[in-house]
Amino acid sequence: MSKYYALKLSSQVTKLCFAALAVLSMWIQPAQAATSINDIRMWTAPDHTRLVLDLSQSVQYDLFRLHNPERIVIDLKKTRMNAKVSKLKLPDPVLLSIRHGKQKGDTTRIVLDVKNGVSPRSFLLKKAKGKPHRLVIDLIPKEKKVVKSAQNKPKTKHDDIIIAIDAGHGGEDPGAIGPSKLYEKTVTLAIAKELEKLINAQPGMKAVLIRTGDYFVKLSSRVKKVRAKGADMMISIHADAVTQRHVKGASVYTLSESGATPDRVAAALAAKENASDLIGGVMPEQTIEDPFIRNILGDMAKRDGLDSSEMFANLILAQLTQGFPIKYNKPKHARFAVLTALEIPSVLVEVDYISNPKRERLLNTRTHQRGIAKAMFNATKTYFTRLGMLHTPTPITHTVHRGESLWSIAKKYGVSVSSILKLNGLKQQALKVGQRLRLPQS
Ligand SMILES: [Zn+2]
Structure with a gap:
């Protein structure tokens, strides 16, 4: 109501009006202050299940456990549930069912029925990279099989060559999105699985997938897993996107040395890929760790790692050139957090531009995915054959x-x-x- 009209009203009407407004505002105010839960998503990883709540603003919450039966309760203060909880595909290996209701003082209570021994971990994420405020709840099952680190075990002559395949992005982090809404995370996993098949069919070689489904793995955990599996090589698979839709072609990246002439395009790409943790959701205090500072390798080992990565990157490009468009015909270099396992050849392949509608369509086909995987596989085979680690008898x-x-x-x-x-x-x-x-x- 404007001041001008308010002044014109008789005092009685004004009083009535204000009284009505006061009543109305009593009704509206709690609703205005409330945070709304606008969406809920669930991602099942082999070692945890992640629930993500999209929030209209940050929220105060309490989380506690109840036993017999096992439950995890989350009370969100001054919150309204606008998300469709029933859309979640339940039960999941750790989360059996989910309920919610209103408590006193506009608190929304969410109750998770979980398997025995499941422990929760939760954290809030601020608005970032197009994602709203979020509350992340990870449910971690009790019996996590302790994978014995193969890192320090010396390789015997008969051990298989282990290739770590890292499908970029996953879960909360879709990666680049094509014009027809094809997600980078879907394409990278499909190619990774094709590559896994080819490698496992090759005597003397064994594949390890860093991500096996649609869930998020933070960058430092990817590197840790590569090491824990005692991998001899690491291939990280991605697909790029730019605003110019006609751009197409593959490019191969290795880690840049500190002090090397910075490549601005490659650096921008690395910054984009390194932002994965921000989108995928990592506990705020964990984002501080800098993989580049923590590298403890000596200069000699570093040099060797960089040289072998460069050699392998060239082999991949040579293979890809035979059947696919290439964006840059030489390996490029930047500080990719996922490439910090320097003791082994590690490369990041941007297989194509998902932003190009024609390439997006191709990237979604099995034949094309298999073709790219085959090129990577051939490069891998050539690399280890040259080193004398793989013997491929002529049929x-x-x-x-x-x-x-x-x-x-x-x-x-x-x-x-x-x-x-x-x-x-x-x-x-x-x-x-x-x-x-x-x-x-x-
Ligand atoms: Zn990517």
């Missing part, structure tokens, strides 16, 4: 001549008939002249 083939039988061929190469049948996927023993057979290594 033996035999062309069937007139008068030959499976039995005579088997005898000639000193292998069994059944092994030839199996290797060639044959059901019957009849052969055709000119047929090419693959033969097992005797």
